[in-house]
Amino acid sequence: MNYTLKIWRQKNAADSGSFVSYKVENIDGETSFLEMMDVLNQQLVTRGEEPVAYDHDCREGVCGMCSMYINGRAHGPNELTTTCQLYMRHFKNGSTIIIEPWRAKPFPVIKDLMVDRSAFDRIQQAGAYISMNAGSAPDANNIMISKEAADAAFEAAECIGCGACVAACKNSSASLFVSAKLAQFALLPQGQVERYQRTLNMVQAMDAEGFGSCSNTSACEAECPKGISVKHIAMMNRDYLKATMCSEKVMS
Amino acid sequence: MSWTKDYFTSTIGRKFLMSITGLFLVFFLIEHLAGNLLLLLGDHGLTFNAYSDTMANNPIIRIVEIILFLSLIIHPVQALILTQRNRGARKTGYAVSKAGETSSWASRNMGILGSILFVFLVLHIANFFVSARFGDLGIDANGNKDIYTKVVDSFSMAWYSLFYIFCFLALGFHLIHGILSGFKTLGLSHKKYLPVVKSIGIILTVLFTIGFISIPAYFLINMII
Ligand code: HEM
Ligand code: SF4
Numbered sequence: 001m002n003y004t005l006k007i008w009r010q011k012n013a014a015d016s017g018s019f020v021s022y023k024v025e026n027i028d029g030e031t032s033f034l035e036m037m038d039v040l041n042q043q044l045v046t047r048g049e050e051p052v053a054y055d056h057d058c059r060e061g062v063c064g065m066c067s068m069y070i071n072g073r074a075h076g077p078n079e080l081t082t083t084c085q086l087y088m089r090h091f092k093n094g095s096t097i098i099i100e101p102w103r104a105k106p107f108p109v110i111k112d113l114m115v116d117r118s119a120f121d122r123i124q125q126a127g128a129y130i131s132m133n134a135g136s137a138p139d140a141n142n143i144m145i146s147k148e149a150a151d152a153a154f155e156a157a158e159c160i161g162c163g164a165c166v167a168a169c170k171n172s173s174a175s176l177f178v179s180a181k182l183a184q185f186a187l188l189p190q191g192q193v194e195r196y197q198r199t200l201n202m203v204q205a206m207d208a209e210g211f212g213s214c215s216n217t218s219a220c221e222a223e224c225p226k227g228i229s230v231k232h233i234a235m236m237n238r239d240y241l242k243a244t245m246c247s248e249k250v251m252s
Numbered sequence: 253m254s255w256t257k258d259y260f261t262s263t264i265g266r267k268f269l270m271s272i273t274g275l276f277l278v279f280f281l282i283e284h285l286a287g288n289l290l291l292l293l294g295d296h297g298l299t300f301n302a303y304s305d306t307m308a309n310n311p312i313i314r315i316v317e318i319i320l321f322l323s324l325i326i327h328p329v330q331a332l333i334l335t336q337r338n339r340g341a342r343k344t345g346y347a348v349s350k351a352g353e354t355s356s357w358a359s360r361n362m363g364i365l366g367s368i369l370f371v372f373l374v375l376h377i378a379n380f381f382v383s384a385r386f387g388d389l390g391i392d393a394n395g396n397k398d399i400y401t402k403v404v405d406s407f408s409m410a411w412y413s414l415f416y417i418f419c420f421l422a423l424g425f426h427l428i429h430g431i432l433s434g435f436k437t438l439g440l441s442h443k444k445y446l447p448v449v450k451s452i453g454i455i456l457t458v459l460f461t462i463g464f465i466s467i468p469a470y471f472l473i474n475m476i477i
Binding site for chain 1: 267
């Protein structure tokens with residue numbers, strides 16, 4: 001199959017950037033979107049042109065690197081998929097595909113389709129950990145956890161930090177990401193000790209990075225490749241209120 | 253009290269303010285609609301005027317009125333602050349965005365819908381509240397302030413009735429997303445109760461929209477026939 005690609009090209013963070021059209025031909029339907037991009041880059045290198053810069057790593061849907069806004073949707077038109085797991089059979093032969101980087105002020109473009117998502121790392125550093133004595137390994141089942149609680153925490157822990165939630169949100173809100181990172185601890189006994197302090201720290205870190213507020217549109221949940229539920233955002237709101245009202249700590 | 257400031261200036265805290273004020277306004281609208289439907293009794297407004305009189309002289313209602321006006325200020329002010337922030341969080345937009353595939357129209361247009369409501373409220377309060385409370389209206393057969401005649405006069409202008417109907421449609425869209433969203437903002441999301449909240453939200457929205465539209469529609473139809 002043949003496609004016309006309209007790709008956002010931007011030399012560096014300071015460059016204003018623009019779309020450039022390319023043609024790719026003889027692409028098999030079983031080719032993944034990233035492999036198709038590789039084919040394009042091969043052509044560009046052969047022609048002595050600068051290849052398109054884009055993030056990719058595991059190519060099996062768990063690293064969260066392949067951030068591309070494809071035809072107006074984060075990671076393309078399919079649900080529960082990252083770009084690496086999106087196949088070209090989902091695009092009509094001869095169609096034009098528009099590829100943009102994530103757009104959010106806290107995710108500045110580094111080059112072409114690559115954005116800097118270190119804002120997410122800084123939010124995580126603000127509290128996404130538990131403090132414990134890391135002596136010898138504890139006995140198995142020392143802390144009892146119900147299957148339901150374990151599953152619920154795992155559901156939240158599936159977040160791969162890809163940033164599709166921010167990219168898809170009309171407010172560039174990071175609420176889904178932050179709430180998933182909070183919930184993976186808040187739903188387990190080990191996370192209780194620092195639960196409210198963590199919430200205060202991570203919410204304030206989220207705001208400090210300049211992300212928008214949550215309008216509960218649920219676009220994030222619809223675009224999340226891991227199907228993280230917006231119920232975690234409600235839990236974050238609840239915990240943030242509790243942390244403010246009930247904790248004796250005064251933050252600033 | 254820096255912790256209160258931290259909370260109420262955070263994105264979550266500001267949304268908390270929007271949510272409690274918005275939901276309070278929803279609560280108020282239940283009473284407001286019930287009262288206003290008395291306009292349709294066809295008794296030349298005697299019952300409606302008597303009801304208005306009771307409301308205006310009830311000390312509890314006067315206190316609630318203060319909360320009402322505070323809500324009407326806090327809600328749009330926070331909306332403005334958050335909208336500014338959210339715009340700033342995406343300086344360069346997408347060339348192509350298919351937001352319609354992942355979220356509802358109402359949820360993406362709360363600001364525009366709210367702005368329509370804001371214009372409505374300024375006109376509505378200036379026209380009815382100010383003249384009812386402070387204006388020089390006549391008295392009806394029972395000796396109550398004749399607010400009914402003021403209503404009839406206002407709705408004798410077709411454009412005024414049509415404007416009201418338009419604004420009530422905007423209210424409907426604002427609330428079809430707003431009521432459920434408000435609960436989520438407060439963190440009141442529970443597997444068992446959220447579907448109930450969702451249903452009540454839809455029922456209330458439909459009741460408000462049809463109920464409030466019925467009033468200008470009644471005067472409009474009366475004018476035509
Ligand atoms: C005065 C004019 C108004 C403006 C400018 C306004 C604006 C807004 C905006 C922009 C939002 C969305 C907030 C967000 O997306 O994060 C919102 C939410 C809401 N509005 Fe309004 N609104 C107004 C009047 C009203 C009225 C009259 C009611 C109720 C009768 C109401 C009830 C709500 C509710 C319940 C929410 C949901 C709050 C939440 O998401 O937590 N609003 N409003
Ligand atoms: S919540 Fe979903 S969309 Fe957001 S960063 Fe995590 S995996 Fe990606």
